[in-house]
Amino acid sequence: DAMVIQNPRYQVTQFGKPVTLSCSQTLNHNVMYWYQQKSSQAPKLLFHYYDKDFNNEADTPDNFQSRRPNTSFCFLDIRSPGLGDAAMYLCATSRLPRSAQHFGDGTRLSIL
Amino acid sequence: SQQGEEDPQALSIQEGENATMNCSYKTSINNLQWYRQNSGRGLVHLILIRSNEREKHSGRLRVTLDTSKKSSSLLITASRAADTASYFCATDATLQGAQKLVFGQGTRLTINP
Structure with a gap:
């Protein structure tokens, strides 16, 4: 099935240690998004391509x-994670900017 | 802020009852979308309603849109325990020259068996 896949599902890193989250899609969508979501809050758009x-x-x-x-892959790099960056990071894709978005299941990032 | 606001923030009902969630927004839109998010998972797209549409159905879901009041509602009929989730509305916007969706704060729905 066409889908959006995020790896890893859970990521633990140390304060200040760079971390990379990855996202891949098989939908061949033009637009890819990264959102940050903290507990009980709306997803907050970080950037999109x-x-x-x-x-x-x-x-x-x-x-x-x-x-x-390339079209299929998108990465989120956090250069020097702080405690406030602990959150769920969601990747999404859409055919066009106003189209329905398809989300991955997210990467939950913890900072030690 | 362009962001939509949802009401109520939390809703708890008995299985079998209908659940209604409301969304208000501030500026003109091309479309409004509703999403569901189960705990610890990504969002799932439910329905997209265009600005020239007033009502749309999908299974047990009914969405209405009133552009004059800048509001939308999501009705889930005959609720089931599996409907327990957070529900978000999202409006399209052109911000900083780029088109994007802006999500509301969400309604946390709990269906009690």
Whole structure:
């Protein structure tokens, strides 16, 4: 089945130690998104790619970066994780920016 | 803020009853979407309703849209324990020159057996 896959499901890292979260899709969608979601809150958009066009949200910390080497893969890099970065990170895809989004099951990031 | 607001924040009902959740937003939209999120999982798209549509059905789900009041409602009929989840509305917006969805804070629905 076509889907959005996030690895790993759970990630533990140390304060300040760089971490990379990955997302892959088999839907061949043009748009890929990274969201941060904290407990009982709405998903907060960090950035998205429309094909190769990168869009960074104004309030996304500089600590967060993303790469999309090809249509199928997208990565979220957190250069120096702080305790406040502990959250669920959700990857999503859509055919067009206003279309229905398809989400992966997320990576829950813990910071020690 | 462009963000939608949902009401109520939490809803607890008995299995078999109907559940209604409301969403209000602030600016004009092209479409409004509803998503479900089970605990610890990603969001699942339920329904997309366009601005020129007033009502849409999908199985036990009924969504209405009133663009004059900038509001939408999601009705789940004959609720089941498996419907227990958080439900989010999302409106499309053009912010900082880019089109994107903006999610509301969600309604946490609990279906009691």
